[in-house]
Amino acid sequence: MDLKEAQEKFISTWGAFGTQWGINRTMAQIHALLLISEEALSAEDIMKKLNVSRGNVNMNVRDLLSWGIVHKVLKFGERKEFFAAEKDIYKTAMQIMKERRKRELGPVLELLEDLKLAEINEQGGDHFSKVVSEIHTFGESTNKMLDKMIKADEHWFTGSLMKFFVKK
Amino acid sequence: MDLKEAQEKFISTWGAFGTQWGINRTMAQIHALLLISEEALSAEDIMKKLNVSRGNVNMNVRDLLSWGIVHKVLKFGERKEFFAAEKDIYKTAMQIMKERRKRELGPVLELLEDLKLAEINEQGGDHFSKVVSEIHTFGESTNKMLDKMIKADEHWFTGSLMKFFVKK
DNA sequence: TTAAACTTTCAAAATTATCTGAAAGTTTAG
DNA sequence: CTAAACTTTCAGATAATTTTGAAAGTTTAA
Numbered sequence: 267m268d269l270k271e272a273q274e275k276f277i278s279t280w281g282a283f284g285t286q287w288g289i290n291r292t293m294a295q296i297h298a299l300l301l302i303s304e305e306a307l308s309a310e311d312i313m314k315k316l317n318v319s320r321g322n323v324n325m326n327v328r329d330l331l332s333w334g335i336v337h338k339v340l341k342f343g344e345r346k347e348f349f350a351a352e353k354d355i356y357k358t359a360m361q362i363m364k365e366r367r368k369r370e371l372g373p374v375l376e377l378l379e380d381l382k383l384a385e386i387n388e389q390g391g392d393h394f395s396k397v398v399s400e401i402h403t404f405g406e407s408t409n410k411m412l413d414k415m416i417k418a419d420e421h422w423f424t425g426s427l428m429k430f431f432v433k434k
Numbered sequence: 435m436d437l438k439e440a441q442e443k444f445i446s447t448w449g450a451f452g453t454q455w456g457i458n459r460t461m462a463q464i465h466a467l468l469l470i471s472e473e474a475l476s477a478e479d480i481m482k483k484l485n486v487s488r489g490n491v492n493m494n495v496r497d498l499l500s501w502g503i504v505h506k507v508l509k510f511g512e513r514k515e516f517f518a519a520e521k522d523i524y525k526t527a528m529q530i531m532k533e534r535r536k537r538e539l540g541p542v543l544e545l546l547e548d549l550k551l552a553e554i555n556e557q558g559g560d561h562f563s564k565v566v567s568e569i570h571t572f573g574e575s576t577n578k579m580l581d582k583m584i585k586a587d588e589h590w591f592t593g594s595l596m597k598f599f600v601k602k
Numbered sequence: 603t604t605a606a607a608c609t610t611t612c613a614a615a616a617t618t619a620t621c622t623g624a625a626a627g628t629t630t631a632g
Numbered sequence: 633c634t635a636a637a638c639t640t641t642c643a644g645a646t647a648a649t650t651t652t653g654a655a656a657g658t659t660t661a662a
Contacts, residue, residue, distance in 0.1 A: 267552035269559050276566065279545050285618095286538060288456040290650065301569075304561045309609080319652045324610060345660070346608060353565070355572045370454060377447050384435035391437050393472045397521070398444065401469075404523045411595075427579075430598055453648095458620065477639080487622045492640060513630070514638060 273302055277316075292318055293326040297335065297351060306339035306348035334361045360416055367412050371405065378402040441470055445484075460486055461494040465503065465519060474507035474516035502529045528584055535580050539573065546570040 267275075277298040284294025295316055300307060307315075312323045327349055330336035335358050339348040352358050381398045418427075435443075445466040452462025463484055468475060475483075480491045495517055498504035503526050507516040520526050549566045583595075 267549075267554070269554050269556040269562060272549050272552050272554060273562060275545070276549060276562075279542070283538065283542060286456045288454045292650080302562050302565050304558065320609085321611075321653065322651050325651090328610090355569050359572065370451065374447070374451060377443070381435075381440050381444060384440050386435070386437050386440060388437040390472060394437060394441060394444075394470050397470050401523050404527065427598075430595075460620080488639085489623065489641075490621050493621090496640090 276302060290326070292316065292322055293329055296323065296326050297330055300330075300336055300349060300351035301353070303350075306341070306350035308346050308348050310346070312349075333365050363412060364416050367409065367416070371409055371412070375402065375405050375409065378405060444470060458494070460484065460490055461497055464491065464494050465498055468498075468504055468517060468519035469521070471518075474509070474518040476514050476516050478514070480517075501533050531580055532584050535577065535584070539577055539580070543570065543573050543577065546573060 277295050280298035280301075281291040281295040284297075285291050296312055299312065299315055309320060309323045309327065312318075312327070313320055316323075327336065330349075330351075331338070334352075336349055336351050339350045341348055352361065378398055378401060382395065382402060386395060415427075445463050448466035448469075449459040449463040452465075453459050464480055467480065467483055477488060477491045477495065480486075480495070481488055484491075495504065498517075498519075499506070502520075504517050504519050507518050509516055520529065546566055546569060550563065550570060554563060586595075
């Protein structure tokens with residue numbers, strides 16, 4: 267397997283994998299490409315490598331920026347913008363957790379709170395309230411746990427937490 | 435808010451939420467419906483409540499069965515099959531973790547191993563190998579951690595692990 | 603200024619994922 | 633058996649998402 271082949275395999279698998287997690291293929295592929303790219307790349311570079319349109323690259327790069335896992339890089343003497351992925355995979359994972367927590371877990375917890383507060387005295391209302399409460403409790407625990415994980419430093423994660431799990 | 439309204443809100447939010455995680459809306463909605471349903475439901479019941487076709491219900495219920503978070507229930511004296519969701523939300527979450535680990539993390543780790551093994555001596559090959567190795571290491575750690583979590587009992591999760599995080 | 607270099611936008615087109623429903627398949631009661 | 637009750641399948645239809653590309657917008661060098 268030569269380098270080009272290996273890189274393409276990596277990019278396309280990363281892309282296919284992304285779609286299973288609700289991330290569009292191109293976005294995942296751009297991320298993969300930037301991960302394995304030593305240099306920061308311009309929109310033009312990405313277009314050529316992945317064979318996608320300018321608009322598509324623009325939209326997805328902006329999305330990756332909003333997730334905080336890709337950054338703009340300005341090259342001295344160059345007018346155009348370049349992009350580079352956060353190379354520390356641990357930081358990347360934490361950042362994705364953080365964003366998903368904020369964007370998704372938050373709103374769901376809010377809904378569950380609303381549903382808990384709603385007064386439901388009808389037949390069957392007890393069961394519904396019980397299910398909602400249990401999910402809410404679980405969600406709150408998960409939320410707290412994620413919070414700790416996100417705030418902890420890397421050493422703690424790879425050190426103490428891993429030891430905790432291995433010990434078990 | 436009356437019960438019906440609350441239930442519909444729950445089902446549709448669960449559905450919308452699912453799509454962000456690569457789960458199709460109907461599947462997530464069926465799951466939500468079964469979660470809040472005291473009785474097991476037949477395909478017919480689900481069709482009526484969610485207003486979807488027989489084929490769609492069949493496909494998605496089978497999918498939920500394959501994830502191990504919905505079970506068949508046979509009612510005495512009835513020929514048709516009924517379905518009920520696992521009601522323990524902790525067990526459900528563990529089951530989903532377990533399946534995602536098996537279906538997705540496994541294949542990715544395999545790819546990363548293949549890429550690590552491939553001999554790449556070209557210019558730029560070092561960087562590529564380094565990235566692949568780091569992701570692989572991270573993936574292996576995650577894999578081990580998930581393994582412990584899945585094998586541990588519920589008490590351990592809500593007890594020791596939570597304490598560990600709160601202590602921190 | 604201004605014009606070239608570059609980025610963003612977004613309506614329409616292309617693609618992909620999901621859903622329908624009727625037909626085929628299966629099971630069971632009698 | 634056999635016919636009714638029920639489940640599964642899957643080709644085609646529909647819906648949702650993604651992509652394109654050209655036009656509009658912005659920035660900068662001179």
